Amino acid sequence: DQQVKQNSPSLSVQEGRISILNCDYTNSMFDYFLWYKKYPAEGPTFLISISSIKDKNEDGRFTVFLNKSAKHLSLHIVPSQPGDSAVYFCAATAGFGNEKLTFGTGTRLTIIP
């Protein structure tokens, strides 16, 4: 039972345009969400997070939106750059401080120069 779903295995976006990566979850106990980025031959690295008390969090070119009623979150990258080409994982946990994350299956983002 996949509690965190990323339904798009891959996404290609033109450089300079907006990249939107989507994530859905089924467990209503999840209240803290994170995005990780992974380059080949490297471990995932933390990108941005959001608590369920918010519906938006920004960090530079990266913005995460949370729609609790729809159990949906999205990561927006604008403008997209070639260095953003990577696999992006959405993750969720129940209770801030509980780091036993449940990960999605990942979306491979390719930025086209």
Place this chain on the structure above:
Amino acid sequence: DADVTQTPRNRITKTGKRIMLECSQTKGHDRMYWYRQDPGLGLRLIYYSFDVKDINKGEISDGYSVSRQAQAKFSLSLESAIPNQTALYFCATSKPGSSSNTGELFFGEGSRLTVL
């Protein structure tokens, strides 16, 4: 130098062999984790430890065991490897989550294991 170091980075072994993956960290974190990544399945938690005397099973612990030798060291063992344990394994560390930090995980570079 990496803050979270995994050895070996690549290993090919045969069915039935015992194998150990090692993880050491210089971040000073109490919490350590082992995850495996499979194509189409994302990362799944195998075991985690919140301090030296604490070991907990994760989502997919069957066929694995762990040892927390010190705050900085957390090893994963496959007592009798089987082909469906072929995967990319990641060690990770974290501080306890709080209002002053995100509770994020810090991952090693991964250990690719192939069981023939």
